[in-house]
Amino acid sequence: MLAPETTALASFRSVSYASAGDRLLSDIELTIARQGITTIMGPNGAGKSTLLRLLAGLLRPTSGTLTWHRPAGTGQIETAFVFQRPVILRRTVSANIRHAISPLKLPDAQASRRVDAALSDCSLEHLRDAPGRRLSGGEQQRLAMARALARQPDVLLLDEPTASLDPAATNAIEQIALACADKATKVVLVTHDAGQARRLSNDVIFLNAGRAVEHSPAAAFFNQPLSQPARDYLAGRITITDT
Ligand SMILES: Nc1ncnc2c1ncn2[C@@H]1O[C@H](COP(=O)(O)OP(=O)(O)OP(=O)(O)O)[C@@H](O)[C@H]1O
Ligand SMILES: [Mg+2]
Structure with missing residues (x-):
């Protein structure tokens, strides 16, 4: 396990999520640390946005449990979600x-x-x-x-927040995310941008075909990904996913 339970903010235990008979996430076992920026990477359709939606409480696990660990005496953990294409009023x-x-x-x-x-x-x-x-x-x-x-919020959930932005705009968003993490707001970021993930992440969760196949400190993940799907993804090779 990456973080001892005392510093855990949330734990997924055997979490699966299915919609209309499709299993979008299977047997997720993860501990999200209270501090820093956790990045979720993985190919299109791997289940990254679905995982963020579970964290946001927009979806509930079909089976298994997602538990938030609140320090004694504190209120409910509040999350805020930034979508890839925000709806501006x-x-x-x-x-x-x-x-x-x-x-x-x-x-x-x-x-x-x-x-x-x-x-x-x-x-x-x-x-x-x-x-x-x-x-x-x-x-x-x-x-x-x-x-x-x-x-x-206690937790800021960012789903590809810079996907269509130029480098200056991307940098602006990254600086905001880093400032949040410095102020002890937990950030969970989904990105396909490996450079961004290297710049921001403390740890990386790699999802493939609905499974969390790797969860490592960022340096370890980028230096030597453990799983073949992560190696293929970082090398830009196409993987055939089969849920
Ligand atoms: N409500 C739904 N019902 C059925 N299938 C869904 C639903 N929402 C998403 N899916 C499917 O679940 C899979 C995972 O979707 P998700 O949006 O979590 O992927 P993702 O990793 O965020 O991908 P991307 O990188 O393209 O954003 C996809 O195959 C998607 O088509
Ligand atoms: Mg997505």
Whole structure:
């Protein structure tokens, strides 16, 4: 096991997930550490987004258990999800952020402070009154991050957040993710970008055909992946997956 249970944030025990008879995840055994950035890699269709959706509570395991380990005396663990193609509401940038925290029912002044902090953290102050839908792809992705951060989650779940962004916009998102991890927000990142995974990850989970075939410290994973599917993936070879 990568992390002792005392530092575990979440554990998957024999977790499987099926939809309409298709097994999308099978017998997942994983421990997610409380600290740092955990990256999930694997070919298209491997089940990465499905795993993130389980972590977000958007899906429930069909069998097995996903357990969150809360330190004594703390409340429920809150997650926030940033999707690859964020849905931006037809309102201003700041109103998009405010809408994201409206379920928290914060006093007005506190909500405003959160919006301002999120705008600042994501370098969006100059666009606060711009219509969200007019932003560029990179700016929209920063807005999606700002909406997530304003909720002050314990866990930030990022599903290919830089897939269609240029290097500068990608770097901006990476810096936000690193700053989050520095402030003890757990980050779970899905990416196909091996350079990004090397830059950001503490550990890498490699999924193939619905199975977690490898979970290693990042340096070990990139220096010498243990499994053939991971070696093939990193080498850019096509693997035939059969669930
Ligand atoms: N609701 C669903 N019902 C049936 N099959 C689904 C459902 N959602 C996803 N799938 C299938 O499950 C598999 C895993 O999907 P998932 O989106 O988790 O893959 P992924 O690893 O995120 O892939 P990508 O890299 O392309 O984003 C895919 O084959 C997908 O077509
Ligand atoms: Mg996906």
